[in-house]
Amino acid sequence: MNIAIDGPAGAGKSTIAKLVAKELGNIYVDTGAMYRAIGLHVLRSGIDPDDTKLLEAAADKADVTIRHIGDEQHVILNGEDVNGFIRNEKVSQMASIVSANGFIRRKLVRLQQAMAKETAVVMDGRDIGTVVLPDADVKVYLTASSRVRAERRMKDYLGKGQESPSLEELIREIEERDERDMTREESPLRQAEDAVLIDSSDMTIDEVVGAILKLAGR
Numbered sequence: 001m002n003i004a005i006d007g008p009a010g011a012g013k014s015t016i017a018k019l020v021a022k023e024l025g026n027i028y029v030d031t032g033a034m035y036r037a038i039g040l041h042v043l044r045s046g047i048d049p050d051d052t053k054l055l056e057a058a059a060d061k062a063d064v065t066i067r068h069i070g071d072e073q074h075v076i077l078n079g080e081d082v083n084g085f086i087r088n089e090k091v092s093q094m095a096s097i098v099s100a101n102g103f104i105r106r107k108l109v110r111l112q113q114a115m116a117k118e119t120a121v122v123m124d125g126r127d128i129g130t131v132v133l134p135d136a137d138v139k140v141y142l143t144a145s146s147r148v149r150a151e152r153r154m155k156d157y158l159g160k161g162q163e164s165p166s167l168e169e170l171i172r173e174i175e176e177r178d179e180r181d182m183t184r185e186e187s188p189l190r191q192a193e194d195a196v197l198i199d200s201s202d203m204t205i206d207e208v209v210g211a212i213l214k215l216a217g218r
């Protein structure tokens, strides 16, 4: 059974998807981390992402694979485990920029579809229910208000001992990313027609996980 979880930045998709995968014995796949790896590669190469030719040439040279170590997904970029470098605001914004490029999307979608063919997955992203796994057994569109999402992001940073941007800044960045992810031409973020909407603003993690497991027949 494949489960697709889509939704905007900071809706809690990774946390929820990880727990649902554990309950069902599926492999958890965080597709955003793959776009982040390409974003990191572009940042490191110092090219202008608005130059489509250069961007696509750089992305072509980025070999992105996923490895699971215990419950953790690790993203490997050209042989290097980059998990420690992809969770910051710079990479978030660059991932959102590069994810609007059709060439990059096709490259990553192919990899994601191959993974889901091999094993049962709980996959989270922006286009899983609409493009990557249109035949997924359960589709969820997980969202929350931008303030709640910014508060969660802040908690994440502080919990990891990292410095956090202010709440207002985080709200601005989240709304900027939503706008870009929802209005791009290539596979914009939208709720699939057959996806179930879950607004987690006033729900606990356990409640959201329970709701999805119920949809999966548990």
Ligand code: DC
Pocket (backbone or CB within 6 Å): 009, 010, 031, 032, 033, 035, 036, 092, 095, 096, 099, 100, 124, 125, 126, 127, 128, 177, 181
């Ligand atoms: O889920 P995330 O915040 O880690 O994703 C980072 C960016 O990657 C996000 O702004 C949009 C993009 N993305 C995408 O376009 N399609 C996906 N399936 C996953 C992420």
